[in-house]
Amino acid sequence: MPFPQTPALTTDCIAFDENGAALLIRRKNPPYEGQFALPGGFVDVGETVEAACRRELCEETGIKAGTLRLVGVYSAPDRDPRGHTCSIAFLAKVTPGQPKAGDDAAAAQWVTDWRTVDLAFDHAKILADAERLRTVGGDDITSP
């Protein structure tokens, strides 16, 4: 590619059940190995960020995303200790079910007390932003 080097593009997916529990994984690999995190990962070349978000959610939790709503873009250079990444976060409408961990996830579960657990990266902020959007947005979640 003739492009200059840019931050690596990632995506994170936020899903809440009807009681406000958040769907989280436990990271299988460093950094933050064993810690709670949002399902997500790198966007492939040739893939939209929305497709990557759905793919990562499904690979790591077995849960399929319905409509997606853009929460925000997180690009602080120090957000990932491995190097500069930029994450596009989406709030996903899902049919709550029993998650099944896969790929980079050692575990996947609905977490009720997500506000108090120690989350990897800047995921506590992303989750808080997503919850604000969820409570403000009501049912008008639309796919971009």
Add this chain to the structure above:
Amino acid sequence: MPFPQTPALTTDCIAFDENGAALLIRRKNPPYEGQFALPGGFVDVGETVEAACRRELCEETGIKAGTLRLVGVYSAPDRDPRGHTCSIAFLAKVTPGQPKAGDDAAAAQWVTDWRTVDLAFDHAKILADAERLRTVGGDDITSP
């Protein structure tokens, strides 16, 4: 960097004056050489997308961005003929003034009839999305 290859990260900046004219540049280089486009460009490693948006706007038009509001994320793999890019688009509050073209811009101007000019890339869609946000959002433009 130990990261897998991802789409290249870019940003585009939308600014309207009080009459709804859009701040556009004419591209100095291929692709779409000579055509109207939004000010924007590649995000540098070590730079937030918001900082890149402000930098590109200033380099290409001489206009300084105030508060920024996220418009959307545009990542269709075919949106740039050079390869896969993902653009983060922001609506910027600016003090309208006489633009001065620089860097990758051969010209910079406020364009009243932007709906009918032939815009590079997917910039017609980005501009339309930004205008919707502007007319819906009123004065609640906030910096992320």
